[in-house]
Amino acid sequence: MGNSELWKNCIGPISKLIEEAAFTFTPEGVGMKAMDPSRVALVNFELSADGFDSYDIEGKRILGMNLEEMSKFFSRAKKSDELIFSFQEGENRLVLTFKGTSIRKFTLPLIEIEEKELPEPELEFTASAKVLAGMIKDGLKDASLVTDKVRFELLDEYFLMTTESDTGSAEMKLPVGSEGLQELKVDEAARAMYNIGYLDDIINVASSNDIIEVHLGTDLPLQLDFSLAGGKGRLRFLLAPRIEAE
Amino acid sequence: MGNSELWKNCIGPISKLIEEAAFTFTPEGVGMKAMDPSRVALVNFELSADGFDSYDIEGKRILGMNLEEMSKFFSRAKKSDELIFSFQEGENRLVLTFKGTSIRKFTLPLIEIEEKELPEPELEFTASAKVLAGMIKDGLKDASLVTDKVRFELLDEYFLMTTESDTGSAEMKLPVGSEGLQELKVDEAARAMYNIGYLDDIINVASSNDIIEVHLGTDLPLQLDFSLAGGKGRLRFLLAPRIEAE
Amino acid sequence: MGNSELWKNCIGPISKLIEEAAFTFTPEGVGMKAMDPSRVALVNFELSADGFDSYDIEGKRILGMNLEEMSKFFSRAKKSDELIFSFQEGENRLVLTFKGTSIRKFTLPLIEIEEKELPEPELEFTASAKVLAGMIKDGLKDASLVTDKVRFELLDEYFLMTTESDTGSAEMKLPVGSEGLQELKVDEAARAMYNIGYLDDIINVASSNDIIEVHLGTDLPLQLDFSLAGGKGRLRFLLAPRIEAE
Known part of the structure; x- marks a missing residue:
C-alpha cells in the first residue's frame, strides 16, 4: 500500500x-x-x-x-x-x-514504547524561506570545515548560513531572486545558531532539488518542513538553538 | 590468449x-x-x-x-x-x-601445492533451478540483515531464500513464471541452510543478469554452477550445509 | 578572478x-x-x-x-x-x-612562513617524454602491488616503468607510436628508481587524459611537468631518486 x-x-x-x-x-x-x-x-x-x-x-x-x-x-x-x-x-x-x-x-x-510527554512548543517565528535542499547541504558541508555549529539568518534580502572559528570562516548566501531561494518572508530579521550534526542527519531526507521550508526566529528553535508524496505528507524537524558565546 | x-x-x-x-x-x-x-x-x-x-x-x-x-x-x-x-x-x-x-x-x-585428496561427493540432488544472479544477491543481502545463515528451498511453485532470528525475518520468493526464475525442476521438495559468508564471496563471480544453476537436496551441500565464456567454461561451487537447530 | x-x-x-x-x-x-x-x-x-x-x-x-x-x-x-x-x-x-x-x-x-633556502638544482637530463597521465597512473598502481618503489626508464624505443620483489614483478611499457606516448627524446638512455608514495600523491593533479612531461637522467631526480590552464600555468614536480640496491 x-x-x-x-x-x-x-x-x-x-x-x-x-x-x-x-x-x-x-x-x-x-x-x-x-x-x-x-x-x-x-x-x-x-x-x-x-x-x-x-x-x-x-x-x-x-x-x-x-x-x-x-x-x-x-x-x-x-x-x-x-x-x-x-x-x-x-x-x-x-x-x-x-x-x-x-x-x-x-x-x-514490535516493541513497547514508553509514552513520553512531547513538548508542543508554540514558536513565534518572525521569518521564513523556501530553499533548495542542495543549498542547505552546501552550507552545512562548508560550515563543517570550520566548526561544528552553523548560524541561520533570514534578512530582508538574503538567506544566510555562516560560521567562524580560529581556523577561518564560511558563509553561504542566497540573495532574493536566486533560483536557490524560492520565497523569503521576513517580518523581523532572525538569526540563531544550531548544531551541524543533527542537521547533517536530517537533511538527507531531501534530494538536492527538493524545496525545504525554513522557519526562523532569533534564538528560537529552527523548524524545517519537508513535503512528502507531492504534499500528501510532511516531515517537520525542530531543532533547539545553541547559545552563542559572544 | x-x-x-x-x-x-x-x-x-x-x-x-x-x-x-x-x-x-x-x-x-x-x-x-x-x-x-x-x-x-x-x-x-x-x-x-x-x-x-x-x-x-x-x-x-x-x-x-x-x-x-x-x-x-x-x-x-x-x-x-x-x-x-x-x-x-x-x-x-x-x-x-x-x-x-x-x-x-x-x-x-609459482608455489608448491601439497596434493590433497579432494572429496568427490556423489550428491543426489532432488531439485534444481536456473535463477538470475541478482535475485540470489538480493536474497543474501536481505538475509544478512537478520542473521548469518540462509535457507534455500525449492518447492513445486517457488524458489525461496529465508531466514529468521530474534530481530526479525527475511524471505525472498521467486514464483514459477517470474523473470528471475528461468527454470525449476523439483522431483522432491528440498531445503537446507547455509552460511551467508561463503555465498557472499562466491556470488560475486556473477553479474546480476547472469544465470546461476542451483542444485539442492534436503540437508545436502548446495551446488551452484556458473557458466563462463559463453559455455566454454564453468565454475562449480559446492557448500556444506549447516545443521538447522529446530 | x-x-x-x-x-x-x-x-x-x-x-x-x-x-x-x-x-x-x-x-x-x-x-x-x-x-x-x-x-x-x-x-x-x-x-x-x-x-x-x-x-x-x-x-x-x-x-x-x-x-x-x-x-x-x-x-x-x-x-x-x-x-x-x-x-x-x-x-x-x-x-x-x-x-x-x-x-x-x-x-x-594567513600564516608566517619561514623563508627556507630551496635548492635550485641544475639537472642534466638526458631523456624526456610526453606521456598520457593515465599510463603513469596505471604504472604506479601496478608497481604498488609489488613493492613501494618504481623504476622509470627512457630507452630509444620505449618508456618503461618497472619494479620487482620477492612476490613478483610489474612492468608498464609504452613503445614509440603508442597513443600513450606522444613524444620521446633520448640523448642517452636513462633510468632511476623513485618512491611510489610521493608519485601517487602528485599524479592526481592530472586527469588520465592529460599529458605529462617526464624528464629523466640516470640516478638523477625525476622532473614531471604538468601544464595548467591551457599553458598559462605549470606545475613542476621534482623527486629525489632512491639508490638502487643491486
Whole structure:
C-alpha cells in the first residue's frame, strides 16, 4: 500500500537521530512524533491515507518500532518495488513486503514504547524561506570545515548560513531572486545558531532539488518542513538553538 | 590468449575463500579444484582451450598459485585488455601480459601445492533451478540483515531464500513464471541452510543478469554452477550445509 | 578572478605532500615553491595573470597558507563556480569566494612562513617524454602491488616503468607510436628508481587524459611537468631518486 522510496528516504535519516518511535495508524493516515535521546531535536512525520496507493486500516493502531532495524529493511527497497505494510491483530510484528521481480518479505518485532510527554512548543517565528535542499547541504558541508555549529539568518534580502572559528570562516548566501531561494518572508530579521550534526542527519531526507521550508526566529528553535508524496505528507524537524558565546 | 574480464571476475571472488590452488593446463584447457581451509566449500573451475582466443600448451603443466597475489594482478586488467598467460619450462614463474594502450607485464612466483585428496561427493540432488544472479544477491543481502545463515528451498511453485532470528525475518520468493526464475525442476521438495559468508564471496563471480544453476537436496551441500565464456567454461561451487537447530 | 577546478585539482594533491607554503602574487601572476618536510620532493607552481579571468594585483604580496586548510575549502568548489581570491592590505586573511547558484565565502588566516633556502638544482637530463597521465597512473598502481618503489626508464624505443620483489614483478611499457606516448627524446638512455608514495600523491593533479612531461637522467631526480590552464600555468614536480640496491 505504499511508496518504498519515501519510506526509505525518511526513515533512514530519522533513524540516525531517534532509536525507537511509535507510529500511529488511523483511517486518516499514519503519524509519528519523537525526540532524540538528548531532547534537542523533534521529528514529526505525517502521511495521509491518500499518500498510499491503497490503505485499509480500521480503528487506531499504535506500532512501536526500532527505527534502525526498520531502516535496514527499507534500505533494501528498490525504486520500482511496491511496498506493503501489514500487521494482524494479536500478532506482535509488522510485515513489510517489497513486490518487484521477486517478492521479498521482512518481519520486524514490535516493541513497547514508553509514552513520553512531547513538548508542543508554540514558536513565534518572525521569518521564513523556501530553499533548495542542495543549498542547505552546501552550507552545512562548508560550515563543517570550520566548526561544528552553523548560524541561520533570514534578512530582508538574503538567506544566510555562516560560521567562524580560529581556523577561518564560511558563509553561504542566497540573495532574493536566486533560483536557490524560492520565497523569503521576513517580518523581523532572525538569526540563531544550531548544531551541524543533527542537521547533517536530517537533511538527507531531501534530494538536492527538493524545496525545504525554513522557519526562523532569533534564538528560537529552527523548524524545517519537508513535503512528502507531492504534499500528501510532511516531515517537520525542530531543532533547539545553541547559545552563542559572544 | 585469454579474456581478462573472465579471469578477473572469477579469481577475485575465489581468492576470498581459497588462498592457494593448483591450475592444471593441458591441451584441452585449464582446470582448478580446491577447498577452503575449513573444508566447507569446494570450488571447481574449468575453461576449455576454445575459451581462449589462442591456446598453445603441450603436455600437462601444473602451476601452483597464490590466488590472492594472482587476483591483485587480475584486478588491474581493463575490459579491453588482451590477456596472455605464459610460462617457460624450467622457469619458476607465471607471466601475465595485459595488452592495451600500454603493454603491462606481471610475473608471479609459482608455489608448491601439497596434493590433497579432494572429496568427490556423489550428491543426489532432488531439485534444481536456473535463477538470475541478482535475485540470489538480493536474497543474501536481505538475509544478512537478520542473521548469518540462509535457507534455500525449492518447492513445486517457488524458489525461496529465508531466514529468521530474534530481530526479525527475511524471505525472498521467486514464483514459477517470474523473470528471475528461468527454470525449476523439483522431483522432491528440498531445503537446507547455509552460511551467508561463503555465498557472499562466491556470488560475486556473477553479474546480476547472469544465470546461476542451483542444485539442492534436503540437508545436502548446495551446488551452484556458473557458466563462463559463453559455455566454454564453468565454475562449480559446492557448500556444506549447516545443521538447522529446530 | 580564477578557475576553481584548477586550484582544487592542484592544491589537493600538493597538500598531501606539503603542509605550508608561501604564494607570491605579483602583477605578472602567482607562484609557489615548496619542499616536503623530508626534502625529497620539490613542488613549483606558476600561474600567469592571463590564466585568470580577471586579475588585479599591485606590487608584490606574499601569502603564507596552510595548504591542508586551503585544500579543504577548494574541495567544496563546483565545476561551474567562479572563484575569486581577495585580500586586503593590513588584513591577515585570504577571502575565497565561490560564485554559483549561491555565493559562498571562506576566509583563511594567513600564516608566517619561514623563508627556507630551496635548492635550485641544475639537472642534466638526458631523456624526456610526453606521456598520457593515465599510463603513469596505471604504472604506479601496478608497481604498488609489488613493492613501494618504481623504476622509470627512457630507452630509444620505449618508456618503461618497472619494479620487482620477492612476490613478483610489474612492468608498464609504452613503445614509440603508442597513443600513450606522444613524444620521446633520448640523448642517452636513462633510468632511476623513485618512491611510489610521493608519485601517487602528485599524479592526481592530472586527469588520465592529460599529458605529462617526464624528464629523466640516470640516478638523477625525476622532473614531471604538468601544464595548467591551457599553458598559462605549470606545475613542476621534482623527486629525489632512491639508490638502487643491486
